[in-house]
Amino acid sequence: MAKVLVIHGPNLNLLGQRQPDIYGTTTLAEIDRRLVALVDTYQSNHEGAIIDRLHAAQGRYDAIVLNAGALTHYSYSLRDAIAAIPVPVIEVHLSNIHAREAFRISVIAPVVRGQISGFGADSYLLGLRAALAIAARADPGRAASGGASRRPRARQRRP
Numbered sequence: 001m002a003k004v005l006v007i008h009g010p011n012l013n014l015l016g017q018r019q020p021d022i023y024g025t026t027t028l029a030e031i032d033r034r035l036v037a038l039v040d041t042y043q044s045n046h047e048g049a050i051i052d053r054l055h056a057a058q059g060r061y062d063a064i065v066l067n068a069g070a071l072t073h074y075s076y077s078l079r080d081a082i083a084a085i086p087v088p089v090i091e092v093h094l095s096n097i098h099a100r101e102a103f104r105i106s107v108i109a110p111v112v113r114g115q116i117s118g119f120g121a122d123s124y125l126l127g128l129r130a131a132l133a134i135a136a137r138a139d140p141g142r143a144a145s146g147g148a149s150r151r152p153r154a155r156q157r158r159p
Ligand code: DQA
Pocket: 010, 011, 012, 067, 068, 069, 070, 071, 072, 092, 093, 094, 095, 096, 097, 104
């Protein structure tokens, strides 16, 4: 089985009580419960802590599912961290960020493998599905058995 890390960014610890009309009523604990049998999960409200966790994921995880919260919209440090590591990152959002305010563009979109946005808590499960498919394609034997190849893998990059 591939090793996957799910990272939740700022304010996602408030899911369930935070703007339920936009983010639904599922709490972060409930989302983690759905994922935790399959993956490691981590939440932080701090940009640097998330960046440290991305750096530390090298050689330990085959893919990362990342909901960066509002960092998505302005954090070039986060973008550079994603670009700096060989581990493929799948960007997820509960809400459809493209259907919301104009500032909710993604500055990390050019350096992630793909984006899933707008399916509520299911965005994480869809992200996990994408992560497992990417890991299996990159290293079929490893994804099926042990996980976390140390071999850097080619990443799609825009210039
Ligand atoms: C979010 C969307 C962001 O615009 C917002 O700042 C969040 C949550 C989402 O999951 O829909 O914190 O990433």
